[in-house]
Amino acid sequence: MSxxxxxEDTNRSVVNSAELGTPAEHTPALHDVLKSGxxxxxxxxxINNRHPLESRIQNWDRNQQDFKMEMYRRTFGAxxxxxxxxELAIVDATEFRPLVLGNGTTNCxxxxxxxxKDSTVDWEDVYTGGLESGxxxxxxxxxxxxxxxx
Amino acid sequence: MPGLNFDNYQRNQYxxxxxxxxxxxxxxxxxxxxxxxxxxVVIAAxxxxxxxxxxxxxxxxxxHRLAPRIWCAGAGTAADTEMVTQLIASNLExxxxxxxxKPRVITAMTLLKQHLFKYQGHLGAYLxxxxxxxxxxxxxxxxxxxxxxxxxxxxxxxxxxxxMAVLETNWKPDMTREEAMQLCSDAILLGIWNDLGxxxxxxxxxxxIGKDANLYRNYMTPNVRIAKERSYKFARGTTAVLQTxxxxxxxxxxxxxxxxxxxxxxxxxxx
Numbered sequence: 001m002s003x004x005x006x007x008e009d010t011n012r013s014v015v016n017s018a019e020l021g022t023p024a025e026h027t028p029a030l031h032d033v034l035k036s037g038x039x040x041x042x043x044x045x046x047i048n049n050r051h052p053l054e055s056r057i058q059n060w061d062r063n064q065q066d067f068k069m070e071m072y073r074r075t076f077g078a079x080x081x082x083x084x085x086x087e088l089a090i091v092d093a094t095e096f097r098p099l100v101l102g103n104g105t106t107n108c109x110x111x112x113x114x115x116x117k118d119s120t121v122d123w124e125d126v127y128t129g130g131l132e133s134g135x136x137x138x139x140x141x142x143x144x145x146x147x148x149x150x
Numbered sequence: 151m152p153g154l155n156f157d158n159y160q161r162n163q164y165x166x167x168x169x170x171x172x173x174x175x176x177x178x179x180x181x182x183x184x185x186x187x188x189x190x191v192v193i194a195a196x197x198x199x200x201x202x203x204x205x206x207x208x209x210x211x212x213x214h215r216l217a218p219r220i221w222c223a224g225a226g227t228a229a230d231t232e233m234v235t236q237l238i239a240s241n242l243e244x245x246x247x248x249x250x251x252k253p254r255v256i257t258a259m260t261l262l263k264q265h266l267f268k269y270q271g272h273l274g275a276y277l278x279x280x281x282x283x284x285x286x287x288x289x290x291x292x293x294x295x296x297x298x299x300x301x302x303x304x305x306x307x308x309x310x311x312x313x314m315a316v317l318e319t320n321w322k323p324d325m326t327r328e329e330a331m332q333l334c335s336d337a338i339l340l341g342i343w344n345d346l347g348x349x350x351x352x353x354x355x356x357x358x359i360g361k362d363a364n365l366y367r368n369y370m371t372p373n374v375r376i377a378k379e380r381s382y383k384f385a386r387g388t389t390a391v392l393q394t395x396x397x398x399x400x401x402x403x404x405x406x407x408x409x410x411x412x413x414x415x416x417x418x419x420x421x
Contacts, residue, residue, distance in 0.1 A: 045160065049159075049160050049163055050156065050159070050160070051156040051159040052270075053156070053269060053270060053272050054156040054159075056268075056270065057153065057154065057268070057269075060268055119244045119245060119247070119248035120241055120244060120245070121237065121240045121241055121244060122153070122237070123152075123153045123154050123237070124152040124153040126237070127152060127153055127154065127155065128152050129152030129153065129155075
């Protein structure tokens with residue numbers, strides 16, 4: 001574990017084609033083209049010529065959280081980050097909002113309290129990435145299948 | 151994805167490579183200054199917004215309110231300074247509600263620099279943050295990459311060199327409110343006259359310790375448009391009226407005619 005302040009550049013040396021799209025149930029190495037409805041995923045377009053900020057912004061919160069957890073681990077011992085991760089996992093497991101109702105990952109107040117974001121506002125709260133910004137929800141069944149591990 | 155969206159970046163790159171022109175951001179080639187005085191702090195700005203060599207707005211507002219007593223002047227990309235200050239103003243308000251304390255300048259500055267650092271200078275906001283809080287009057291500047299300065303007098307923007315010349319010459323410690331206002335407006339005026347990116351009027355904001363902030367919108371208007379030498383207004387009746395027709399407005403009246411109302415007693419169902 002490291003104390004990185006800013007996320008690492010994601011210049012991949014290895015590309016796993018399955019992680020760039022929804023893997024199919026029957027052939028997990030391939031994309032589920034039928035369910036995603038987007039057609040075949042162009043791997044090159046997912047990796048080349050992306051905006052230099054994109055991965056930084058995407059991984060920013062994750063990195064900050066890891067940084068904090070590592071600090072807690074060094075200060076209070078392993079129990080502290082484990083407890084906090086478990087609390088987050090509990091909230092994640094109990095709070096369920098289907099994607100068809102919008103991309104509302106930021107609307108969970110319990111999670112926001114745990115992440116210390118309940119009194120801040122950021123672009124994620126302004127541009128919630130809902131249907132108006134071109135978000136196409138996955139169908140409810142495949143979401144549930146994934147959630148329940150079917 | 152929630153948040154700022156990068157989806158069109160690849161498309162725009164592709165279009166640019168095919169020779170299509172890219173959209174340009176309106177930048178405020180700007181002069182902004184700030185200066186502390188005995189009992190507070192003054193910030194001032196010009197009011198010209200430019201898009202390349204075109205003046206996009208002759209009287210735009212570059213002084214933004216972060217909190218009632220913390221104001222900030224913005225240079226750089228006009229939209230970025232506007233939106234970033236709005237977002238940080240909201241955060242500052244939320245934070246002060248959370249802490250149940252008056253917001254501090256150092257908090258505003260820290261929120262701004264952390265936000266701007268996250269975006270690696272892609273948000274082109276160069277700001278002078280000033281204000282009064284329970285700890286006194288403060289004056290700081292924030293650069294787009296997230297670095298900050300603290301000073302007794304600061305200038306930023308394309309006209310900052312002209313403005314700094316005035317500040318360096320005429321600034322002295324412990325000025326009065328009037329002297330500081332004079333110094334800041336002089337500095338902006340020099341930016342207005344000597345920098346092509348700056349122009350029009352002088353906006354000014356005075357924040358005194360223990361008093362409400364005073365915004366002087368268009369404190370000076372040295373560039374009032376003079377009247378045209380000739381009047382191009384045509385006198386009434388210059389053009390002959392060939393024909394007139396007046397159409398009467400149609401008056402629609404609606405009346406509701408009740409149906410079967412008078413027999414209502416007879417219709418009642420008896421148990």
